[in-house]
Amino acid sequence: MDSANRIAEQYLQAWNERDPVARRAQVARVFTLEATYTDPMAASSGHLGIDALIGAVQDKFPGFRFELAGQPEGHHEAVRFSWTLHAPDGAAVARGTDFGLLDGDGRLASVTGFLDNVA
Template identity: 40%
Template sequence: MPHTDPGPTPEQVGALVADYLAAWNEPDAAVRSGLLARCWDPAGVYLDPTVRTQGPAALGEHIGRVQASRPGSYLELVGDVDQHHDVVHFRWRQLRPGRPPGPVSRDFGQVGPSGRLVSITGFFGSD
């Protein structure tokens, strides 16, 4: 029998991605933790070419280290968020004051039964 669950709505996925990117842009660790609590599953796995983390606390710490290494930088969504079923795809780039925009990168993710992201796999400069 075919799987017919359409997964989360586009509005739900859009809110998850907005909170996720807001967490990457939030310098206050407590506020960032609150954003991740809304969008990141307790067992969620983040993977990019430089790191693998599991859980919102580990992801929040990683974001803090990235922010410290790139003062004033922030992420910007590029285009629309794509989804089907429980799979999410979006593009983003890093902006830094006084510098040209960074290359467009891609993230692929999955929304779990909790309604939060259970995984994000990022590819830098892959557009």
């Protein structure tokens, strides 16, 4: 799926966007209105819920950034990609893999996240 890389990059842009107005706009571009997000530590739904979750993570980890790790893969309505969370000094503090399901217009309808390694 050629769009797997684009989707993963846009998704991580939402997680890295610090400006609340720009982040909400990015969340709306990437996720469907009723999208769900779950990982071992959190669950959220809808644009407002996902935006609030991202904001809470940013508050807990100020200055940290998510980066794509490896090559995203996709087929049919599914996409899978891995990421690394870097501290402000560049140290990798967490790695994870996310699995998303897309709707007909290519936005994420659901994301399930897995933590592969937490320092």
